[in-house]
Amino acid sequence: QKEVEQDPGPLSVPEGAIVSLNCTYSNSAFQYFMWYRQYSRKGPELLMYTYSSGNKEDGRFTAQVDKSSKYISLFIRDSQPSDSATYLCATGAGGSNYKLTFGKGTLLTVNP
Amino acid sequence: SQTIHQWPATLVQPVGSPLSLECTVEGTSNPNLYWYRQAAGRGLQLLFYSVGIGQISSEVPQNLSASRPQDRQFILSSKKLLLSDSGFYLCAWTKQGTGSQPQHFGDGTRLSIL
Numbered sequence: 134q135k136e137v138e139q140d141p142g143p144l145s146v147p148e149g150a151i152v153s154l155n156c157t158y159s160n161s162a163f164q165y166f167m168w169y170r171q172y173s174r175k176g177p178e179l180l181m182y183t184y185s186s187g188n189k190e191d192g193r194f195t196a197q198v199d200k201s202s203k204y205i206s207l208f209i210r211d212s213q214p215s216d217s218a219t220y221l222c223a224t225g226a227g228g229s230n231y232k233l234t235f236g237k238g239t240l241l242t243v244n245p
Numbered sequence: 246s247q248t249i250h251q252w253p254a255t256l257v258q259p260v261g262s263p264l265s266l267e268c269t270v271e272g273t274s275n276p277n278l279y280w281y282r283q284a285a286g287r288g289l290q291l292l293f294y295s296v297g298i299g300q301i302s303s304e305v306p307q308n309l310s311a312s313r314p315q316d317r318q319f320i321l322s323s324k325k326l327l328l329s330d331s332g333f334y335l336c337a338w339t340k341q342g343t344g345s346q347p348q349h350f351g352d353g354t355r356l357s358i359l
Contacts, residue, residue, distance in 0.1 A: 141286070165345035176251075176335050176350030177289075221289070225345020231277050231296060233348055237288035 136160050139222055139236030148245050152209040156222035156236045159203065163224040163234070166198050168207045171219045171238065180220075181207065212243045247272035251336050251351035259359050264309075264323040266354050268336030271317065276338040278319040279348060280311055283333040295319060296341075331358045 139156045146152055154168075165184055169177035181196035183189045189196045197206040205222055219238040248271045258264060270276050280292040291304045293311035301311050308327060312320045319336060335353045339346040 167347050169350075174353075174355070176337075176352045179347045179349060182347045223348075227345045231294055231339070232291060233345060235289045237286070 136234045137222060137224055137236045140239055141237055143240040143242060145242045145244060146212055148212060148214060148243055150212050150243070152212050152216070152241060152243075154207040154209075154220050154222075154239050154241070156205045156224075157203055158205070158224050158234070160224070160226065160234075161200075161203070162226040163203075164227050165225040166196070166205050167223040167225075167233070168194075168196055169221040169223060169235075170216075171221060173218075177221055214243050214245050217242045247338075247349065249336060249338055249349060249351040251334075251354055253354060254352065255355045255357075257357045257359060258326050260328055261325050264321070264326050264330070264356070266321040266334055266336075266356075268319045268321075268351060269317055270338045273317070273338070273340065275316060275341050277341060277346075278313060279337040279339075280319065280321050281335040281337065283335060283353075289335070292321070326358050328358050331356055 137158045168181040170180050171177040183196050183198055186198050186200045193210045195208040219240050221238040222236040223233045225233045251268050277296050279294045281289045283289050293301055293303055295301050295313045298313055309323050333353050333355050336351045337348040339348050
C-alpha cells in the first residue's frame with residue numbers, strides 16, 4: 134500500500150462549483166498536512182498547511198484533516214478558471230524526519 | 246521574504262554529456278534543501294536532501310550527485326547523462342525547525358536528453 138493515495142483525475146467542473154479533492158494515507162505517524170497547487174510547467178506552490186485533525190480556512194479554500202480515518206481534503210468554493218491546476222497533498226511525521234510524502238496529484242480543470 | 250531560484254528553466258542535452266543544475270535560496274539562512282524529479286503520472290521523487298553545508302543524503306541510487314558548497318546553494322550534477330534522466334527537476338527549501346515544515350519550490354528545470 135502506498136503511503137499517500139490521491140485520485141489522479143482528471144476532474145472537470147463548471148465555474149462556480151464547489152470542488153472536493155481528497156487523499157488517504159496509511160502512516161498513523163503523519164501529523165502535518167499540506168496542499169500544493171501546481172500550474173503547468175511551474176513548481177508546486179503551498180496553499181494550506183495544517184497540524185493534526187481539524188479544519189483550516191483561507192479565503193475560498195478549506196483544508197480538512199480526519200486522522201481517525203486517515204483522510205485529508207481540500208475544498209474550493211466558487212471555483213474559478215484560474216484554479217485549473219494540479220493539486221498535490223503532502224504529509225509529514227515531524228520530529229527529525231526532514232522529508233514529506235506527496236500524493237501524485239489531481240488534475241483539475243474549471244470550465245468558464 | 247524568501248525566494249528560491251533555479252536555472253536554467255529548460256535544457257536540452259545529448260546522451261553522455263555532463264549536467265549541472267543550480268539552485269539558490271535568498272532571504273533565509275541554514276535552510277534544508279531538496280532536489281526532486283517529477284515525471285508525468287509518477288509524482289515527486291526525492292533525489293537528495295541536505296541539512297547543512299557539505300551534508301548530502303541520497304534517496305535513490307543513480308548516476309546523479311548533489312553538492313552544497315554554500316549555505317544557500319544546492320547543485321545537482323551528472324558526469325554522463327542517460328536517456329532516463331529526462332524529466333522536470335525541482336529544488337525546494339524548508340526552514341530548520343521542529344515538526345515537518347512545508348517545502349517551498351522553485352519553478353524547476355525541464356531537462357530533455359537526446
